[in-house]
Amino acid sequence: MSESVSEAEIAGTAERAEPECDPAAPAPLNLPRTPTGDAEVDARLARLADADHLATDGHVEVYEDVHGGLRDALTALDARPGPPGHPF
Numbered sequence: 907m908s909e910s911v912s913e914a915e916i917a918g919t920a921e922r923a924e925p926e927c928d929p930a931a932p933a934p935l936n937l938p939r940t941p942t943g944d945a946e947v948d949a950r951l952a953r954l955a956d957a958d959h960l961a962t963d964g965h966v967e968v969y970e971d972v973h974g975g976l977r978d979a980l981t982a983l984d985a986r987p988g989p990p991g992h993p994f
Contacts, residue, residue: 934958950975 935958941948950972957968 932959932961944979946979947976950979 934955939951939954942951953968953972953975957965960968
């Protein structure tokens with residue numbers, strides 16, 4: 907009364923039981939991002955999460971966009987009027 911199971915059936919069952927996992931597929935890094943308190947900077951840092959869903963060759967565009975935005979935010983700090991300095 908024993909039923910024989912072919913090796914092909916066993917292999918097929920094992921293949922179905924394991925979840926499909928493509929090591930070359932993009933995977934989120936799930937790195938924590940701590941808010942800075944500056945809405946413009948926080949928005950730029952949040953944009954980094956877009957790279958989590960792209961292949962590696964797509965990261966450059968995201969990184970350049972974030973870098974440019976952060977550079978603009980720093981440049982804007984120099985343009986803001988500050989307290990008057992001491993005339994010497």
